[in-house]
Amino acid sequence: AAGVAMWIPVFPVDTVKSRLQTAEGNVSIGGVVRELYGKGGFKAFFPGFGPALTRAVPANAATFLGVELAHQFMNKSFGELKK
Structure with missing residues (x-):
């Protein structure tokens, strides 16, 4: 939901930027x-x-999956980070 919500304020700015560039x-x-x-x-x-x-x-979804898999890999390879 956060990724979708990010587009709402950004889209008009990007539209204006694209029009300025062209x-x-x-x-x-x-x-x-x-x-x-x-x-x-x-x-x-x-x-x-x-x-x-x-x-x-x-x-x-793919980004979050990639981050989670990388996090799991790092924990297995180097141990969990102690708080």
Whole structure:
């Protein structure tokens, strides 16, 4: 859930950043924000949000699995860390 929740505040920022990087000429952040909102409202800041969330679930599951397996391997190889 944390990996999915991370995308909610990050996605609009990433959308604006991508538009700035591909814009021609001298474009400001405010100009990009006004253009996006003017053309599509709030939803314009979340293009491809559904597929990104669909990808986030298995990607985060694989990450957590990898971390857990590495943790188990390290504990078996070097012993448990004493607190």
